[in-house]
Amino acid sequence: MPSRTVNRQYPAYRDDIGDLLTRRPVPGPAIDQVDPFLFLNHHGPQEYRPNNQGLPFGPHPHRGFETVTFILAGELAHRDSGGHESVIGAGGVQWMTAGSGLIHAELSPESFKRRGGPLEILQLWVNLPARLKMTQPAYTGLQREQIPAISADDGRATVNLVSGQFDGQVGPIESLTGVAMMTVTMNAGSRVTLPAPAGRAVFLYIVAGELDVDETAVKPWHLVEMNDDGDDVALVARSEAVVLFGHAEPLREPVVSHGPFVMNTHEEIQQAIEDYQSGRLGAVSL
Template identity: 70%
Template sequence: MRQVLRQHPALRDDIGDLTTRRPLPSRDLPQLDPFLFLNHHGPQVYAPGNHGLPFGPHPHRGFETVSFILKGEMAHLDSGGHESVIGEGGIQWMTAGSGLVHAEISPESFKQSGGPLEILQLWVNLPARLKMTQPSYTGLQRADIPAIAVPGGTANLISGDFEGQKGPYASLTGVAMMTVELEPGASLTLPAPSARTVFLYVVAGEPVVGGTACREAHLIELDQDGDAVEVSTHGPVTLLYGHADPIGEPVVAHGPFVMNTREEIHAAIQDYQAGKFGAIAG
């Protein structure tokens, strides 16, 4: 069984009126290869007549973004012509690849009526061979995601294999990802294939992981010894859990671009400024 090495707190870094905490990257953990970045927005309640999410049109190249809508809803538009509104329990998985412009905003109905909002936004790196792949987007509603019963709770399987089932999203790099909702007194074992990087973020509650008491809103860094993770609970717990093969390549990041070299970053900026990423219609 894998053991806890360190716990990394999600530090407060609000974006306008959007409550935001970030455990990755941090001073002690610049990346968790291939996982690059996690923002935890909310939980909070928006009043009626709000301005909604602040993520207007912006570019990306060289990696993937995964948004988990835990509460509320979020609209997606991009320069590839993809458009959707994903509700509570759904996810948005976008492969930026060679480059596109996207916006993650609140639909008009949410801005008018307000309500609760909680969203996780994860960046997953792509290897050099896939950084210039064709951009793509998949939006999954809660009903599209298998809810698998586990001892004392539910695992919502987004990608990869678990308990004989396959997640609805086929990751380009074999990333396995799920959210796990546990009741008090739960005890379960999650797969952590050897040589893979495990991503475990405590969204809510205080689980015991590998015998170590873990804190809410902390990214749990695990060792490499073992092929499974034991989790137990005293109170209710929500986890973001996944695993992936490390890429092991240089990472050069500049704002919304993640490449392998400075030259590739300069090329991304030039291509974006030249309009090669396209634009959002309307």
């Protein structure tokens, strides 16, 4: 089959959180989701001064989906009510299955608040099917060196493979639903062809730089919607570029969301709120 073609581009809109620069391409005014990809926040890039307050994401609940957090620059400390705790540095990834529900906090470690430095983070929400909404919560934190960095185009591009397969290698995360996720860094003029099996939803966000996607020019800070008319995605970098790329089977199920909860019915949302308010999702001590 040929490479997939571009259907439409969606610009990320600014939605800063305090002094944290934030762009959000999905959900947006013209797109609700890329089933099963629900939500993406792009924080930064920005520079934090020494003796800063760090990130503002104190303890909060989730149920019914997974969060995949890419630390492109800086550091991110994670702690949750399931007993998981880590500090992940630049190039690392945090993959959390909220499932039946937990409380977690995502904060800057004391060392980062003390000395400051660059920060850029992507957080993606991936929906879970009804059969897995109440699965056991789980968490995996990966440092840069635990993620395969696969050279492409004679070393002019690198695919950082978190889950799924690329060029005969398998990512360290085994997704519950077969989601493939990776980041791609490209030098100007480099070419990469990424797998996108027919029938699967493709998630393509341009973190930085300008590219051609199957000969269509795409812009930085845009989500690119692909047609299901091929089995790969062909990228050519016009400048140095960074891309977030994934693919997954669409769930084609009802989505009912309320803040940090994503379920299939309003009744399940109400139950999640009650469980949180009653303390059944646990607690996080900072």
